[in-house]
Amino acid sequence: MSIFERLYDAWFRDPPDAGERGQGKYKENEAATYTVDQTVDGAELRRYDPMIRAEVRVEGDQETAMDEGFGRLAGYIFGDNAAEEKVAMTVPVLQTNTNRVDVTGGEGVWTVAFMMPSRWTVETLPRPQDGGIVFVEVPGERWLTRMLEDRATPEALEEAEADLRRIAEAEGLTPSGPVRFAFYDDPLTPYWKRRNEVALRVN
Numbered sequence: 001m002s003i004f005e006r007l008y009d010a011w012f013r014d015p016p017d018a019g020e021r022g023q024g025k026y027k028e029n030e031a032a033t034y035t036v037d038q039t040v041d042g043a044e045l046r047r048y049d050p051m052i053r054a055e056v057r058v059e060g061d062q063e064t065a066m067d068e069g070f071g072r073l074a075g076y077i078f079g080d081n082a083a084e085e086k087v088a089m090t091v092p093v094l095q096t097n098t099n100r101v102d103v104t105g106g107e108g109v110w111t112v113a114f115m116m117p118s119r120w121t122v123e124t125l126p127r128p129q130d131g132g133i134v135f136v137e138v139p140g141e142r143w144l145t146r147m148l149e150d151r152a153t154p155e156a157l158e159e160a161e162a163d164l165r166r167i168a169e170a171e172g173l174t175p176s177g178p179v180r181f182a183f184y185d186d187p188l189t190p191y192w193k194r195r196n197e198v199a200l201r202v203n
Helices: 003-010 062-077 154-170
Strands: 023-026 029-040 043-048 051-060 093-097 108-115 134-138 141-147 180-183 196-201
Touching: 029 108, 043 154, 051 062, 062 093, 062 108, 062 154, 141 154, 154 196
Parallel strands: none
Antiparallel strands: 023 029, 029 043, 043 141, 051 108, 051 134, 093 108, 093 180, 141 196, 180 196
């Protein structure tokens, strides 16, 4: 069975509206928890709870980097770790343009991350065999977030980022760091049923 077939089995098969946003579950998987402080111009200002993320840095364009990072992290949760133990799939899969290149073209350094299930701590998580995978304890953060209405193309992601920065400036919010992309659905889900988001961390 290929890694994508295994992911499809591990991921979710319910309708896209199953579960409630922000309540710790999306379809059949544990999800990042947050509260919505306010909604402005179609974007949500969310306050996320603390979490642990497994992260890996990869080079390439946006799509190539996502494929590589996703595959390495998926290998880890499927047992490519010191304990040969499986770790449950969570959502969303996160991607951040670490060295800030234009996502519509060119190569750069990207961070791809999976949230670790809440049952684990940094001390109890199996050690990765892949030396490039690191665990990061993330405190509670605020993110201005917009959901994409169409395909998550580089152009759509770039447009959503510009919109978020415009909203942040208008609302007196100070951006902190690069935007991140959040992908909730498995690769076999039709694009019109996928939940994709772009988020900007703010102070």
